[in-house]
Amino acid sequence: ELKVEQNPLFLSMQEGKNYTIYCNYSTTSDRLYWYRQDPGKSLESLFVLLSNGAVKQEGRLMASLDTKARLSTLHITAAVHDLSATYFCAVKGYGGATNKLIFGTGTLLAVQP
Amino acid sequence: GAGVSQSPSNKVTEKGKDVELRCDPISGHTALYWYRQSLGQGLEFLIYFQGNSAPDKSGLPSDRFSAERTGGSVSTLTIQRTQQEDSAVYLCASSYVLSGNTIYFGEGSWLTVV
Numbered sequence: 001e002l003k004v005e006q007n008p009l010f011l012s013m014q015e016g017k018n019y020t021i022y023c024n025y026s027t028t029s030d031r032l033y034w035y036r037q038d039p040g041k042s043l044e045s046l047f048v049l050l051s052n053g054a055v056k057q058e059g060r061l062m063a064s065l066d067t068k069a070r071l072s073t074l075h076i077t078a079a080v081h082d083l084s085a086t087y088f089c090a091v092k093g094y095g096g097a098t099n100k101l102i103f104g105t106g107t108l109l110a111v112q113p
Numbered sequence: 114g115a116g117v118s119q120s121p122s123n124k125v126t127e128k129g130k131d132v133e134l135r136c137d138p139i140s141g142h143t144a145l146y147w148y149r150q151s152l153g154q155g156l157e158f159l160i161y162f163q164g165n166s167a168p169d170k171s172g173l174p175s176d177r178f179s180a181e182r183t184g185g186s187v188s189t190l191t192i193q194r195t196q197q198e199d200s201a202v203y204l205c206a207s208s209y210v211l212s213g214n215t216i217y218f219g220e221g222s223w224l225t226v227v
Contacts, residue, residue, distance in 0.1 A: 033216065042204060043156075043218040088155065100169065101146065101206075101216060103156040 002027045002093045006104035014112050016078050021107045023072040023089035031092040032072045033101070034063050036085045043088065046074075079111045115139070117219035119205050125225045126195055134190045134222045138207030145188050146206040146216070147180060156204065162188060163210055195226045 003026040013019050023032070031050055035043040047056045049065035049072060056063050060083065062075045072089055090103045118137040126132050138145050147159040158172035162182045173179070177195075182188040192199055202223050208216040 035218075042220045043206075045215045045217065048215055090156075100158050100161065100172070102158065103148075105155045 002029070002091060002100065002102045004089060004091050004102050004104040006087075006089055006107050008107060009105060010108045010110075012110045012112060013076075013079050015080055018078065019076050021074040021076075021087055021089075021109075023074070023091075023104055025070045025072075025091045025102075027070075027093065028067075029070075029091045029093060030067055032065050033090040033092075034072070034074055035088045035090065037088065037106070038085050046087075076109070079109075081111045081113060084109055084111045117205055117207050117217050119203075119219040119222050121222055122220060123223045123225075125227060128197060128226055129194055131191065131193045132195055132224060134192075134203050134224070136188045136190070136205030136207075136219060138186065138188070138205070139217060142207035142209055142217075143185065144208045144210045144216075145182060147188070147190050148204045148206065149174075149201045150204060150221070151201045159190070159203075192224075195224075197226045200224055200226045 005024045007022050033048055034046040036046055037043050047063040052067040054065045060077045065072045086106045086108045088103050088106045090101045093100050117139055120135045143164045145162040148156040149159055150156050160173055160180045161169040177193045180190045202221040204218055204221045206216050206218045208214045
């Protein structure tokens with residue numbers, strides 16, 4: 001059964017600092033997604049990572065995928081308050097579980113001035 | 114519309130009543146998902162439709178939950194004999210089926226069972 005774990009669950013950081021959110025998954029997959037969710041809102045797609053070694057960047061966020069380690073990271077550079085939100089990774093299963101997109105628990109990011 | 118459309122946006126219902134939640138996916142998207150998100154929690158997979166294939170219903174929590182997708186487009190999630198633990202946001206998402214395509218989420222239907 002595909003399981004997805006994120007850490008940390010909660011992250012409080014100061015503006016201008018760097019930090020990384022980790023997403024581990026339990027079975028083979030080659031499709032990993034990162035989403036952002038603001039309070040009371042739906043999910044906004046950030047990145048789709050398709051292959052081992054894939055790296056994508058948008059503004060202060062950079063995501064990478066290591067399929068051998070079954071690990072994806074979301075790196076935040078020089079955080080600003082506007083990045084405060086909950087971030088989810090999600091993994092598409094491989095083989096019998098291909099239909100499901102399984103989400104991690106989410107990381108609540110609070111960027112303090 | 115340009116995005117995934119869900120209705121109603123908010124629904125308050127009495128325990129024991131049936132509710133229907135509607136999802137209108139992005140035009141041309143053949144894949145459609147339903148998820149449930151309880152307050153402060155992650156997303157729980159419910160059901161997946163892909164074209165004319167049999168849906169993957171493995172996430173439906175009980176036989177009170179059912180979903181259909183008519184004409185490969187609009188989908189309806191039905192909850193019969195609602196219980197208080199059914200209170201949650203029900204999110205619909207759609208995408209093209211090809212690998213790598215972004216999966217877009219609607220704004221959700223907030224269900225409160227009193």
